[in-house]
Amino acid sequence: MQNRERRENAVLASPLVLFLVAILGFPVILSVIYGFSETSFTTLTSPKFNGLDNFRRVLADQDFWQAVSFSLRFGVICAVAQCVLGLFLAVYLAPLIRRHGWMVAILIIPMIVAPAMMGLMYRLVLHEFAGPIPYYMYALFGWSPSFLNAQNVFTTVVVAETLQWTPFAFLLFLTAYQSIPQDLREAAAVDGTRPWRMFRKIELPLMAPTLFVALFIRFIDGFRVFDNIYTLVGAGPGGATTSMSIYIYEAFLRQGDIGRALAAAILLFGSAFLLLALAQLFMRRAT
Amino acid sequence: MTTRHLLGSAALIAFLAGTASAEVTVLGWPGGPEETALRAVADLYNARPDVAEENKVDLLFTSRDGFFDKLQVDLAAGSTAFDVNLIATYSIGRYAPFMEPITLSDEAGAVFGDTVLSTMQFGGQQYGVPTDLSLHFLYYRKDLIDALMADDAAKAKYADIAEQYLGERLEPKDPAEWTWQDFAANALYFSQSVNPDSPTRYGTVIQMKNLLFNMMVFHSWPRSYGANWMDDAGNITVDSPAYRTALEMAKMLYDAGATPPDSTSYEYAEANAAFTSGQVAAMIQWNAAAAELTAAQPATSTFAPPSGPDGRFTHIHGLGLGLNAAAENKDGAIAFLQWLSTSEAALAYARAGGAPGLASETVAALAAERPDLVQVGEYASTYGFVMNGGTSENALSVYEAQAKEFTGYWAGTQDLDTTMANITATMTDLLK
Structure with a gap:
């Protein structure tokens, strides 16, 4: 009986598995082949195996390490900023949202905008001669900061990313905060626990797993950032805003160096996989 | 009844397939004045009595986004979806392995001038007819x-x-x-x-x-x-x-x-x-x-x-049209490209809103209608340059x-x- 059920499950799952193999498997296999070959657009059908040469070139490339550094800094800073802000908003606004649930819809509006559109929007909004922010700063103070020069561009893209994705963290924390049993709070209050202590000793520990998941998701999203930065400032002056994804895109399509691009993509995939495994291990131990 | 339907359908498919492969399909630069101008000259060419039905021009346009990257992949894959394709000065070298050099009409030198023609050359050979010039x-x-x-x-x-x-x-x-x-x-x-x-x-x-x-x-x-x-x-x-x-x-x-x-x-x-x-x-x-x-x-x-x-x-660079090496109707494509390099085609292209770089004698006929082209033609021929290696792969x-x-x-x-x-x-x- 069990065998029959297992066979039926396998049969029912097979279309999905075949679909995934066709859609994901083929490009992955091709990427691995090209990653270990000398390939350009002129030799797509006849890649020449060159062992680890592409990986050696990537690892010796100063631009690659600059992109890794940018992605790590961007991912960590954005994840922390979004989670801190999201947590604050969730806790601070929770009583208000309990009475006016529709406010959540307004707060998550930035998440609905496509990241590429967000980049284009900031490109317009921050433009010295066409954007409203510099316009009003000149009108009020006779001066406006340079938002996109080499010194400020990192801060600008971090702020733009944080403004767009804080609502995601907020939503997670709000759900976690609202799911804490009310009895616990009432019991603590009866015992004379003050709000700040209640937050630190009761609510925050109960929200810790959600906090960890949010940090992890936001870090991964920040680390692989591409569209909003690319549409806002491109690779940046001297490659100052080149993330890992932008590095791979430029190597592949702009420089036609397919082997190097895919070697970098494999390294990115490998490191993300390792990170995911470590995160799972950490979570398992924590719970 | 069924057999007649099948035979009829087969004949229709064969006819359509034959027609499609016989036409000269031109992949142009989509949107903007370039498309409008190309449509105008294609109509003019197709109306000529000496153009056989199987050599009439059919136009194909895709999105501008990533156009050159997609074109590169198409050419490298030996696509036969088009006989003539767009090229740009700075990317000729990339496409040259998948294209064939062409011979322009005898009057091309006088129509465009040597500097403008050089924007469509690679390895000493002419790969395209210059259609639009940027400087x-x-x-x-x-x-x-x-x-x-x-x-x-x-x-x-x-x-x-x-x-x-x-x-x-x-x-x-x-x-x-x-x-x-x-x-x-x-x-x-x-x-x-x-x-x-x-x-x-x-x-x-x-x-x-x-x-x-x-x-x-x-x-x-x-x-x-x-x-x-x-x-x-x-x-x-x-x-x-x-x-x-x-x-x-x-x-x-x-x-x-x-x-x-x-x-x-x-x-x-x-x-x-x-x-x-x-x-x-x-x-x-x-x-x-x-x-x-x-x-x-x-x-x-x-x-x-x-x-x-x-x-x-x-700096000058041009957009132009050249011959896909995998073209199915090469003779028809070459005939169209040669006509496109005549003064008749160049003037019609300019009148329809295109921006060809024309030699001073040719552009004189357009001075009243397109004064901007006079300046473009003059600057291109007098001050235009392409860096050594500027058309390389x-x-x-x-x-x-x-x-x-x-x-x-x-x-x-x-x-x-x-x-x-x-x-x-x-x-x-x-x-x-």
């Missing part, structure tokens, strides 16, 4: 320059500023006589960071974003000081006093606040927005911006970019690499020696 103008506010030249106190201040920043006292001049030193002096004078009394916030706007097209706008500057990508022996010559001078001058203007501080994120649209706001006195920009800039600032005049010790130059990658290195220097993230060492190494690898 650069110096756009300047004539009202501001006239006021400056009529004011002795302003002239004295201009000379003081020139001496302070450029090491020599310069007099304001008519922009038609400008050298790059004059361009820089003018940019400094009309910048409020240098001259608080300036009527404009910035004297110029330089497009310094890490973007390959910005390097095309920039490189008329080093060229006028004698720069080239490589010499005749194939040695990379980018690390030259000419490139260093132009790069240093641009950085000096950026550091002095003569171009907006966000210039390192500016490309075509941002630069145009700055100029049309009325807060910029002069700029180098593509000829395609003429209508937009002069409409917003009616006192705007144009001339060729300033001159240097080696003369006056403007990796020309686009060279521009990409320059964009990264030069913008890094301008933004202050690396010094000039590092910049020149990096770009020399990269270009040596790309152009070997």
Whole structure:
């Protein structure tokens, strides 16, 4: 009986598995082949195996390490900023949202905008001669900061990313905060626990797993950032805003160096996989 | 009944397939005046009595986004979806392995001139018919320059500023006589960071974003000081006093606040927005911006970019149409391309809104209808240049690499020696 059920499950799952193999498997296999070959657009059908040469070139490339550094800094800073802000908003606004649930819809509006559109929007909004922010700063103070020069561009893209994705963290924390049993709070209050202590000793520990998941998701999203930065400032002056994804895109399509691009993509995939495994291990131990 | 239906369907499919493969399919540049003009000449060609039914032209357009990348993949895959395809000066080398050289009509030399024809050449062979030409103008506010030249106190201040920043006292001049030193002096004078009394916030706007097209706008500057990508022996010559001078001058203007501080994120649209706001006195920009800039600032005049010790130059590149090596109807495609290089086709293309670079004798017939083409044709034939290696397989990658290195220097993230060492190494690898 069990065998029959297992066979039926396998049969029912097979279309999905075949679909995934066709859609994901083929490009992955091709990427691995090209990653270990000398390939350009002129030799797509006849890649020449060159062992680890592409990986050696990537690892010796100063631009690659600059992109890794940018992605790590961007991912960590954005994840922390979004989670801190999201947590604050969730806790601070929770009583208000309990009475006016529709406010959540307004707060998550930035998440609905496509990241590429967000980049284009900031490109317009921050433009010295066409954007409203510099316009009003000149009108009020006779001066406006340079938002996109080499010194400020990192801060600008971090702020733009944080403004767009804080609502995601907020939503997670709000759900976690609202799911804490009310009895616990009432019991603590009866015992004379003050709000700040209640937050630190009761609510925050109960929200810790959600906090960890949010940090992890936001870090991964920040680390692989591409569209909003690319549409806002491109690779940046001297490659100052080149993330890992932008590095791979430029190597592949702009420089036609397919082997190097895919070697970098494999390294990115490998490191993300390792990170995911470590995160799972950490979570398992924590719970 | 069923058999008759089947036979009928088979005959219809065979007819359609036969028709489709016999036509000349042309993959053109979608949207804008190029598409309108190509449609007009295709109609004209198809109406000719000597064009056989199986050689009539059918047009194919895709999105502009990633057009050249998609075209490269199509050509490399041996696509037969088109017989004739678009090419651009800076990407001919990439496509050449999948295309065939062509022979133009006998009158092509007289219609376009040698400089414009060279924008469609690679390895000494002609790969396309030039259809649209892009080059650069110096756009300047004539009202501001006239006021400056009529004011002795302003002239004295201009000379003081020139001496302070450029090491020599310069007099304001008519922009038609400008050298790059004059361009820089003018940019400094009309910048409020240098001259608080300036009527404009910035004297110029330089497009310094890490973007390959910005390097095309920039490189008329080093060229006028004698720069080239490589010499005749194939040695990379980018690390030259000419490139260093132009790069240093641009950085000096950026550091002095003569171009907006966000210039390192500016490309075509941002630069145009700055100029049309009325807060910029002069700029180098593509000829395609003429209508937009002069409409917003009616006192705007144009001339060729300033001159240097080696003369006056403007980068030129063209769009054109060439022959796909995998074309199914090669004879028909060649016949169309040869006709496209005649004066009849070139004039029809221009009248329909295209921007071909035409020799002075040819463009004279259009002087009343398209005065802008007269200036484009004159500047292209007199000042136009293509860097040695500018049509090679990796020309686009060279521009990409320059964009990264030069913008890094301008933004202050690396010094000039590092910049020149990096770009020399990269270009040596790309152009070997």
